[in-house]
Amino acid sequence: MVKHIIPNNLQEALNTLNAGPCHIMAGGTDLMIQKRNTAGTPPKFMKDVLYIANLEELNYVKKDGKRNCVLIGASSKLEDISHHPDVPNLLKDIIREIGSPGIRHSATLAGNIANASPAGDSLVALYLYDAEVVLSSVNGERVLPISKFITGVRRIDLRTNELIKEIIIPLLPVTKYKWVKVGGRRADSISKVSFAGLYLVNFGLVSDIRFAFGSVSAMVARSVELENSLKNRPIEQIIADLPRILEESNKLIAPIDDQRSNKVYRRKVATNIIESFINGIQ
């Protein structure tokens, strides 16, 4: 029979993980449904379960002024993150469209990362901000960029004795940002296509520009190379470069047909969104 461990502190949680593999349960909004059983019976867990939702040590959102970044503890809830003054507005806007109040009051950002769904909405912002994931074990910590931590569809580089302890989001100066989520319903919907973009304009030159798509490839689709080719150019030049940007973006994505949408629709919508983002730079 599987064991259920409710640790009193982080050290107990790490010791438990070191003793053997566990499912790590935070809010449960994904895991409880993935392992759902018939009503009245416990979910079908084949491994021990470690419950970290109530670890107060990991329940924080704070700004690190020295490093100019925001640190988000693994057990802090999406709703709290979305109200914190130092969290980038792009991520706040995204969180407000994840689930519903009832989900956001228990779900965590760390859980959205660990779930590593191609349609994980928060991931798009985390990729744009070059967020890092702090992994903790009894042996110490590892810090990985989000793009290295997520290795495929529902695959992450997490060792069995590790848990996600913190997410580091470096702060950026931003002139404007855009977030678009295309879903079947305003709340509780899994994206068919999503897009986030941001840019910084300095004296008529676009000194930083970043954009990425969600739900249209196995992982978030972002090309730093394409972004770099647009940096430090006047706005009109970037807009004039639209045909190339659309061509390169189309190579970047690989949408699929599934129960929520189809690849033709997804590609068309993704193209329309990036076009409107580039044309809207001012």
Add this chain to the structure above:
Amino acid sequence: MNKIKFNLNGQDVSVELDPSLRLLDVLRDHFQLTGTKEGCGEGECGACSVLINGRVVNSCCFPLANANGKKILTIEGLAKTKRYQILKDAFHIEGGSQCGICTPGMIMAAESLLSMNPHPSDEEIRIGLSGNLCRCTGYNMIIKAVQKAAELGAGLW
């Protein structure tokens, strides 16, 4: 088996049940609090809404373990309060309840919203109730009911 302690509708309780059980099943089967409904069972309909430390949560995807040390309020607990009377009256006046299956969840989501924002705008009510589905009313009557409750119960939240 782990002992899990929490406060349920104002009473301290302790249970020795599988910690991975859905809070929904514990409330309905163990405590016989059947006002909390199962609709979709996957966090999309809000029929199972309860309050945990005052905030609305879907009890169908909330493991019992996470209830440890929390204050849980179900529709049965809320029913003893003046705020509930106001919400109930407002739902009656505006026709916000028809078949009734979504109503306990709607009331819990409304209570959570009003306790954080006693005078919500139409838009804020729509967001506050966005996780709750109703197949009868078409929603507008529910939105009006929450507005009416905020009016009738001004000062209570």
